[in-house]
Amino acid sequence: MIYFPEAILSETSIHRIGNQAQDEFYVLSEQSMDIQDEQLKNLLMRYFLGPFEKVNEIYRFFHPNEDLNLNEAFHFVSQIFDDGTKFHENSQQLAKFLYGISSHPKIKAGELYVCYFENVQIEGEVHDAIGIFKSETKEAYLKVSPEQAGFALSYEQEAVNINKLDKGCLIFNTEKEEGYKVAVIDQTNKSAEAVYWKDDFLKLKVRNDNYNQTSNVMGVYKNFVTEKLDQEYDITKADKIDLLNRSMKYFKEKESFDLEEFSQEVIGNEEGIASFKNFKKNYEDEFDTAIADSFDISGAAVKKQARAFKSVLKLDKNFHIYIHGNKELIEKGFDEDKSMNYYKVYFKEEE
Template structure:
């Protein structure tokens, strides 16, 4: 989603956020971080790399007025006047603190960072990153004591995985300011996205592609699998992926005609689509352009393994739409009184 080739850190400050539910108190810094060359070169990619593979973006929302969205306001003030950076970073942390309404919300270090020259859709812009470090890892530190080396265990931030982070870009489209977010410790889905950032997905091809593929995946699990079996489920998922790969845009009615051979399954899909929309409060578009990056990400969630009670698993390639129907045969053995699958192949790989 972004390119970090020319990105630089303009300002950075670290605070510690407590848990309001446990009556903790925040610890707020008064000065910016001063980097040495080694720490700067390590921190910059750690903070930005997670956003280079993000496929979807968010936009700020508010029930009354978008200008009353706290993070939108605080970051807008920084973009307008960088001298307010420290003051607004404290406001950001205090706002995060107010969202800790349960014991499971973790305390942690909060980094607020002002970046320059982040590339987004061929445009260079600045951005504000907010990062919450919730988990620290143990590591060994060696030291010299009386002419001998010794070792002590210390805790520190792992550079391998970012716990929580968002990137607010100083650019917008017709829906508003562009926000990117990652959450690798998703113990409370409401805490970071809804309560702290108060954002919603952008209404674009990325969202439309994700919603439709989620619909298909859940339809296969809740309707096809119990009604027609795992083989039919796997075949449907593979055909769905093939349709998305072969078409630049999806037409709902064309999709049904191409994927389903009989009216019974078309009607089941139509009924489930209405149920899915009502249950999730979403609108499945009848026509939309396919987002290839979302397709690649979402298809990894499609489960096409057939697990048998005889400790054997058959995995069908989701990118091979004809594999299940042409090379897999299901039957019943009267002698053994057991069901079976017959697999056809030319050679082992």
């Protein structure tokens, strides 16, 4: 959903956020960083953006009073998007605001990074994005370096592991009136002190529009067919492809999704339907994401998801069979003489 092969890190500001309850303070840098080292830039891109490749849920800024301008993070981010010269000034305001709500005694102190990215792709579209990240966990790292006839060993006590982003969000410069598109990461346990990042600092709500609903239910169904069915049934790859093709046909031809209708038309087996509904519920519980039983289908989401619905049956390295229609026209068997599996394909004419 989020890709960044052509992304550019154009500006970065770093501040230190303490914990009020621990009588710690915040420290603001006087200006943004001028990073010239390309290797360092690449490491930062990997640290900041890498974890978002697996993020599926998209959020929006909101405010309980339904006035987006009362959302502090939304306000400061909008100032940056409207006038890039105010980037560092507003990064300082974001740091002050985060410090102001960091009052729980268990909230860890850490560095706050505010970054401006160009050319980040989300849902097939390229936009500029503002990243807000916080590093809380520090680790010790050994450093080995050549020395005379051997090696020297030293360590870095309070270092940041670039493979472990504690907290972060990406705000994309699109759909401002609806609260932007926002992706968020919080690796801290979902305890009372942890949710301050998403709920108190950013004030986010799940984007529960037709695009998101369509994308989610198609993704859940695909995972159900490709991963779950093998655990419960003896099912061939051809049958799996047929189930995926039937679901794609449903989403392309229907204007709205109805869970009961979809289950009967696509799965058509009561035991399989019950298994799918249970799989869907487990997904909702695990990712704290509700998928409605009915909604209008988003054509853009169907087009996007269609790329992942593969209808290719790969047979060793010799053949690929593309299955697009009636699965009754393909039969699987086993040749005793050759001790090999085979498929028999029926057709009227070559094209």
